[in-house]
Amino acid sequence: MSEPHASVARPVTLSNRKPRKQVAMDSLIDLMNAGQLLPGMVLVEGPIADRLGMSRMPIREALKALAENKKIHRFDGRGYLVGPPKKNLKPIRVDLRNMDWPNATVRNQPKPLPASNQIATEVQAAITAVIPFGCYRISEAEIGEMYTVSRTVVREMLYRLQHQGIVEKDRWSHWVAGPLTAQKCAEQYQIRGVLEAEALRSAAPYLDRSKLTDIQQRLVSAASLGTAIGAKNIRQLEEDLHVTCLHPLRNGSMQSLIRQNQLPLIVHHLFADQLPRVNHDPMITEHQAVISHLIAGQFDQACLALREHLQRATKRTIERLKVLSVLPLPSHPIYLTPFH
Amino acid sequence: MGKSKRILRVIGTPDTLIESVRLRAEQDLGFSIHFEPLDGLDVQQRAVKSPESYDVLDHWSVTAELAWTAGALQPIRTDRITDCSELLGVEAQTPFWTAITHGKGMAPGRKLFVQADGTLGALPTSRLSMMPTVHNMDGFGYRPDRIEVADGDESWGWLLDKKYRGQVTLTAHPSIAIIEMALAAQANELAEFDDIGNLTVDEIDHLIEVMIDYKRRGHFAGHWAATDEVVSLFEEKDITLSTIWAQGIWVLRAHGFEIKNAVPKEGYRGWLDGLALSGALEGASLDQAYRFLEWWQSGLPGSLMARRGLYMTRPDKVRAHLSEAEWAYWYAGQPAPDVLYDNDGNAIVNQGQTRSGGDYETRLGAVAVWNSIMNEHNYVTRKWNEFMVALNQ
Numbered sequence: 044m045s046e047p048h049a050s051v052a053r054p055v056t057l058s059n060r061k062p063r064k065q066v067a068m069d070s071l072i073d074l075m076n077a078g079q080l081l082p083g084m085v086l087v088e089g090p091i092a093d094r095l096g097m098s099r100m101p102i103r104e105a106l107k108a109l110a111e112n113k114k115i116h117r118f119d120g121r122g123y124l125v126g127p128p129k130k131n132l133k134p135i136r137v138d139l140r141n142m143d144w145p146n147a148t149v150r151n152q153p154k155p156l157p158a159s160n161q162i163a164t165e166v167q168a169a170i171t172a173v174i175p176f177g178c179y180r181i182s183e184a185e186i187g188e189m190y191t192v193s194r195t196v197v198r199e200m201l202y203r204l205q206h207q208g209i210v211e212k213d214r215w216s217h218w219v220a221g222p223l224t225a226q227k228c229a230e231q232y233q234i235r236g237v238l239e240a241e242a243l244r245s246a247a248p249y250l251d252r253s254k255l256t257d258i259q260q261r262l263v264s265a266a267s268l269g270t271a272i273g274a275k276n277i278r279q280l281e282e283d284l285h286v287t288c289l290h291p292l293r294n295g296s297m298q299s300l301i302r303q304n305q306l307p308l309i310v311h312h313l314f315a316d317q318l319p320r321v322n323h324d325p326m327i328t329e330h331q332a333v334i335s336h337l338i339a340g341q342f343d344q345a346c347l348a349l350r351e352h353l354q355r356a357t358k359r360t361i362e363r364l365k366v367l368s369v370l371p372l373p374s375h376p377i378y379l380t381p382f383h
Numbered sequence: 384m385g386k387s388k389r390i391l392r393v394i395g396t397p398d399t400l401i402e403s404v405r406l407r408a409e410q411d412l413g414f415s416i417h418f419e420p421l422d423g424l425d426v427q428q429r430a431v432k433s434p435e436s437y438d439v440l441d442h443w444s445v446t447a448e449l450a451w452t453a454g455a456l457q458p459i460r461t462d463r464i465t466d467c468s469e470l471l472g473v474e475a476q477t478p479f480w481t482a483i484t485h486g487k488g489m490a491p492g493r494k495l496f497v498q499a500d501g502t503l504g505a506l507p508t509s510r511l512s513m514m515p516t517v518h519n520m521d522g523f524g525y526r527p528d529r530i531e532v533a534d535g536d537e538s539w540g541w542l543l544d545k546k547y548r549g550q551v552t553l554t555a556h557p558s559i560a561i562i563e564m565a566l567a568a569q570a571n572e573l574a575e576f577d578d579i580g581n582l583t584v585d586e587i588d589h590l591i592e593v594m595i596d597y598k599r600r601g602h603f604a605g606h607w608a609a610t611d612e613v614v615s616l617f618e619e620k621d622i623t624l625s626t627i628w629a630q631g632i633w634v635l636r637a638h639g640f641e642i643k644n645a646v647p648k649e650g651y652r653g654w655l656d657g658l659a660l661s662g663a664l665e666g667a668s669l670d671q672a673y674r675f676l677e678w679w680q681s682g683l684p685g686s687l688m689a690r691r692g693l694y695m696t697r698p699d700k701v702r703a704h705l706s707e708a709e710w711a712y713w714y715a716g717q718p719a720p721d722v723l724y725d726n727d728g729n730a731i732v733n734q735g736q737t738r739s740g741g742d743y744e745t746r747l748g749a750v751a752v753w754n755s756i757m758n759e760h761n762y763v764t765r766k767w768n769e770f771m772v773a774l775n776q
Contacts, residue, residue, distance in 0.1 A: 175761065176765075177765040177768075178765065222761065222762055222765050223761075224584050224759055224761070224762045225758040225759050225761070225762070226583065226584050226758075226759065270454065314453075317432070318431070318432070318453045318454055318455070319454075320434065320453070320454035320455060320662050320663075321453060321454035322454055322501060324501070325500060325501060358502075361758050362452045362502075363452060364760075364761045365448075365449060365452065365756050365757075365758070365760040365761055366431055366449050366452050366453050367761055368760050368761040368763075368764040368765075369424070369427040369428050369431050369432075369449060370428070370431070370432065371428070
């Protein structure tokens, strides 16, 4: 699975260095847009200054400017609340230092991302896309050559993928991946059934309503498209339910475990990419059930609906995995060699 | 009768896409029909990936299952098939219906009806994934001059009996071969399976390991993908026994090989073919396709199939197109009153010969496991390649 926020990470270079107040403002807006800072969360200067490695002055100015723009507002307590003033909005106190800040906002110092991060997403996507089609050997040397990085960097990245259960070492210590089996799909869905339902229970109270209505709208649009829905929309709907809705969860370990078990989603992505006549209505209906309950504040029912969706998705995945057996082997980067 | 300009495009294998069927269908239906016979795996790929390239799919039930999941088919409306309930026999619980909903593996009747949620199941509805046609119960073929055995003592285990090293051939189709090899391994106590029609990853690993071990010791003389390739193997190599599809027995006999069709004590491997409608089909072409489907149930195609050793739904209608002698041998399990010929005029049954395994109903009832797309089908096909590329020593 790709890191959900990898797309918002962008290295800051010396040439585009901005005033500190602006960096702080952008950072906070990024966090709001990414759904990490939710309406009602309390913002105080100290932790933000620590997290951004700045003095308090530019933070104070940034908060003041954001309040003028109605992005945040003063309240009875110390600091500001995220969002415009609203009746009955209760302050939510969280330790901003412990939040999973997007990389670009972690520090104000211009520092390029580690090379392994930059290539990891690409390599991970390439491996994930082929493992339903068999066993592949992975060449450290070829990856290094392709990306012009050292073997150490490649190895570090592959060890991370090993930790995520995507690659492993065979008895001769070669890196290998695949094949994705029905058994593995069933196991991962079972784990997700437990974890995602629990994660949604914790995250649900902090979900932004407008974000949920956006998701609902996307589901309605997707349903109207029928079989013309397309792979991009399918990916977006999966991201909406299985990443965005769980995002307010402040349990990094659980989030990481969930991501490690979302490997079988590749089966549905491949289906959407290669078999345009497939009917995705059941999946859309199941997603709609979860989102409707969330919007209505029926969190227990939403969790139940999510579990039911994952149970049905298990069966769908196993049926679809069978079909992949007759599709031709996909093209793959030079560092992957199919061996069965 | 003038022919319509529309050509009905049918894909399938040479086993059912035969010229005599095509010509008779064109004559009876009044429109042109194009048969495109392909290798079984190619049919599956086309069925799943390119529904625009065919109108009717004539293939294995497991192919219809895959194509259905891929969204490549449209449901067959039972109200557009005359006497559909008699054909399936659900209400009457005919031996055919009972058989295709029982046995190990994914019995084809369990994936026949389109359910309310769009998946396939056994609960009868007004929509079918495919219309069942020919079917059979396969064992394996062997040379009776080399293996002498009392009736009722034939076993799948012979396929992995070291006595026949270098004299055994197998089909190259993984979904079929894996079941036959599982039956053979179990009979020889080389492996045990919870559900022989739905193996687990560990069971598949173990079975493939056993098979590779046999292969390295030179046990298998070759692999075949279609019936004509079995004939070539028998002609070129010294074969004692081979997994075989029912029609292959009579094709081999037509080529002069004395082959016995085994009735394995562990039970048969059953299979069912059917006709399915491309999801891209509509309008007048769809009407033509429905007429073709109905024509298949008229009895005459079933008689052409019977002379190839295959059974057909609605045997009552088939009987009207067979001679008494043919019915006695092919369906009733009685000694042939006369010499019997295939559709090309080759003598394939001697007077007095009896079809092994008894009459139609007895043979249907002896199916142990049906051709299945296992849950781990994708894994089976990858592991099967490992077996196929392993070297003989």
